[in-house]
Amino acid sequence: MSLDTGTGLDRSVDSLGDLFYPLFRRLFDEEGDFVSDVETKLVQARMATTVELYLSRALAVGVLLGLVLWLVGTSVGYSLFAFGILSPELFSTGARIPNETVVRLIEQLKVPLVIGIVGVVMGSLGFVAGFGTLVGIPYSRASGREREINMLLSDSISFMYALSVGGLNQLEILQAMARAEDTYGEVAREFQSIVQETEYFGTDYRNAIQDQAAETPSDDLSQFLTDMLSIVNSGGNMQAFLSDKKDKHMRTAKQQQEVTLDTLELFGEMYMTLSLFPLLLIIILVIMSMLGEAQSFMLYATVYGLIPITGVMFLVLVSTVKQDEPGDGYLNPSDVSDRVPGAGDDGLFHLGLIERYAGEFGIFDHIKSREGTFRTKQLLRQPHHFFRDHPAFTLALTAPAALVLLAFAGVSGAAPTTWSGMVQAPVWGTFVWIYVPLYVVLIPLGVFHEWNVRTRAAITGKLSDNLRKLSSANDTGQTLLESIDTVAETSSGKLADEFDVIYAKVNYGMSLRNALVEFNNKYHVPRLARTVKLISKAQEASSQITQVLTTAAQASENQDDIERERRSRTRMQVAIILMTYLTLLGVMAILKTQFLDVMAGLTEQASGSGGGSGAQQFGGGIDTQLLSLLFFHAVTLQAILSGIISGYIRTAKLMAGIKFVVILQTIALAVWLVVG
Numbered sequence: 001m002s003l004d005t006g007t008g009l010d011r012s013v014d015s016l017g018d019l020f021y022p023l024f025r026r027l028f029d030e031e032g033d034f035v036s037d038v039e040t041k042l043v044q045a046r047m048a049t050t051v052e053l054y055l056s057r058a059l060a061v062g063v064l065l066g067l068v069l070w071l072v073g074t075s076v077g078y079s080l081f082a083f084g085i086l087s088p089e090l091f092s093t094g095a096r097i098p099n100e101t102v103v104r105l106i107e108q109l110k111v112p113l114v115i116g117i118v119g120v121v122m123g124s125l126g127f128v129a130g131f132g133t134l135v136g137i138p139y140s141r142a143s144g145r146e147r148e149i150n151m152l153l154s155d156s157i158s159f160m161y162a163l164s165v166g167g168l169n170q171l172e173i174l175q176a177m178a179r180a181e182d183t184y185g186e187v188a189r190e191f192q193s194i195v196q197e198t199e200y201f202g203t204d205y206r207n208a209i210q211d212q213a214a215e216t217p218s219d220d221l222s223q224f225l226t227d228m229l230s231i232v233n234s235g236g237n238m239q240a241f242l243s244d245k246k247d248k249h250m251r252t253a254k255q256q257q258e259v260t261l262d263t264l265e266l267f268g269e270m271y272m273t274l275s276l277f278p279l280l281l282i283i284i285l286v287i288m289s290m291l292g293e294a295q296s297f298m299l300y301a302t303v304y305g306l307i308p309i310t311g312v313m314f315l316v317l318v319s320t321v322k323q324d325e326p327g328d329g330y331l332n333p334s335d336v337s338d339r340v341p342g343a344g345d346d347g348l349f350h351l352g353l354i355e356r357y358a359g360e361f362g363i364f365d366h367i368k369s370r371e372g373t374f375r376t377k378q379l380l381r382q383p384h385h386f387f388r389d390h391p392a393f394t395l396a397l398t399a400p401a402a403l404v405l406l407a408f409a410g411v412s413g414a415a416p417t418t419w420s421g422m423v424q425a426p427v428w429g430t431f432v433w434i435y436v437p438l439y440v441v442l443i444p445l446g447v448f449h450e451w452n453v454r455t456r457a458a459i460t461g462k463l464s465d466n467l468r469k470l471s472s473a474n475d476t477g478q479t480l481l482e483s484i485d486t487v488a489e490t491s492s493g494k495l496a497d498e499f500d501v502i503y504a505k506v507n508y509g510m511s512l513r514n515a516l517v518e519f520n521n522k523y524h525v526p527r528l529a530r531t532v533k534l535i536s537k538a539q540e541a542s543s544q545i546t547q548v549l550t551t552a553a554q555a556s557e558n559q560d561d562i563e564r565e566r567r568s569r570t571r572m573q574v575a576i577i578l579m580t581y582l583t584l585l586g587v588m589a590i591l592k593t594q595f596l597d598v599m600a601g602l603t604e605q606a607s608g609s610g611g612g613s614g615a616q617q618f619g620g621g622i623d624t625q626l627l628s629l630l631f632f633h634a635v636t637l638q639a640i641l642s643g644i645i646s647g648y649i650r651t652a653k654l655m656a657g658i659k660f661v662v663i664l665q666t667i668a669l670a671v672w673l674v675v676g
Helices: 005-019 021-027 033-044 051-082 100-165 170-178 181-200 205-215 219-234 238-290 296-319 352-356 362-381 383-389 391-412 419-424 426-461 463-475 480-490 494-507 512-523 526-538 546-608 613-617 624-651 654-675
Strands: none
Touching: 005 021, 005 051, 021 051, 033 051, 033 100, 051 100, 100 170, 100 181, 100 219, 100 238, 100 526, 100 546, 170 181, 170 205, 181 205, 181 526, 205 219, 219 238, 238 296, 238 546, 238 624, 296 624, 362 383, 383 391, 383 426, 391 426, 419 426, 419 624, 426 463, 426 494, 426 512, 426 526, 426 624, 426 654, 463 480, 463 494, 463 526, 463 546, 480 494, 494 512, 512 526, 526 546, 546 624, 546 654, 624 654
16 A cells, blocks of 8 residues: 655644644634635635635744744844853943842843843744745735736637637637647636536536636736626627737737836846946945955955845846746647657657657567667767757756866866965966856857757747738638648748648648647747647638638737837847946956056055055055955956846846856956956
């Protein structure tokens, strides 16, 4: 008999919630607004638990964490007095109390009171952190689902409109939408709830739509479902309704993009100020060091602490506004055919479709062995194509190579291995220990990532035009397959070549739908997946789908407009970030050559000529080599962070910043070779 460890853990959590349920009833009104809000968010986040049990668990976690931190705080407070770090005299009051008994009582209670306050504060923070974190989880998940629903709603309505054009009735549209989870994500899951209520609980689908409109986290989807319900109840024209909603939400998507870009412009201006703050602080600390008033620790903390923290915090701030396109771009092959490859079928350790059949018969095991040999030969013959499709796998070669180079440099003595050695050779030491591994790892990764992006962009670049051509050809009476052949013959580019392949596959016996899905999964672009899903579903009903193709073209053109506007607006943000970095680099270089070196030279002249003590005091203790190293590390860290942020703002992908990182750190290295 097998035991499920997860079940035992769930029982423990449930027991903990049951134990604190009386505390929940004492603290919260079960009919109150707070409990009602949490219950709503649990439903919107699709978390399968009751609000009473969930809040009881949150109280349990808060109380237990509060107790732990109370013990830690009490112990820390006691240790501060026990080891003499704090003394009772620090907490003496300036007020005169005539009663000696009260004075002695205060003196006796002073230390226990301070220890108790520290413990209570730490315990309160622990309770707030534990309870608040668990309460915040459903709010965070519901907000994430709302954002994804709003992003996909326009394309989802276009999909439903295409189905209505194909002749599907209202219930069939709901069912088809519910099965499209691979493409429309959280929107499809909302329709799954409607279909499940209808099929498994016997609820009328009108009531199911009404209930889901009240439960969905997205106000836009709620309004859409409410309007759809009125059309269903009144017997109105569903196709006309979906057409109007499609146009409306396309405009809404553009407006939402405008809001996001306006926010990013504000963030770009904020970054310009934030990134200059460490520079100003470094300048102040250098001047104070020359006066003999600053601690070197502050310089280290600014360079190795404040600069990275500032960059990471800004990156997190941008990520709250800018989100990657939802979905992985793969269409589910189980909805089409088991012989169509899906997500994960083309990796390094997966041999494709044969993995599903190996082990059943000996012939399949033999095929798997031969397939492995074929894949290996193909990889060795054209490794650049494999790395183009899977850029992250370059790390399997470049990361060990970088480690070997560093080990060789350290063992052979070619690079300094101590901090004093780094100070004596700041440029060479930093180049070997930081720049060499970064170049070895990032350049191949960046090259193959950009190649991958451009290869996939070659498909989507002419997608709108080719969809218009398909619609025109289909409108003349040609079938969808004939239209694909016509567009392939009259067009150029990678998409036209893929249309040729689709036409050939269908002629050799593959269904058109399977050929379209296989084409999509080869490139797995989310935008392309939604287009292929729309066309492949509509062509099941009829080959004359001119309106569907026109809708797909409109949706694609809308995405083109949004993408064009995004690139235009974010180009300015990237320019601000890059110019801010170049300004910082220039100021650092001037500070090194025109201030530090000059002051150090004046100090040496004053010392050699027996000048007054004032010159020796001002700048006498300055170490230009150390400051040159710290400045170089500061501009290097800033180059890495500015590059990553620039790429993320452009495409919402961290890997897009690799090319900026390489360029900026190369500029920093070139400048410091001159001034360092």
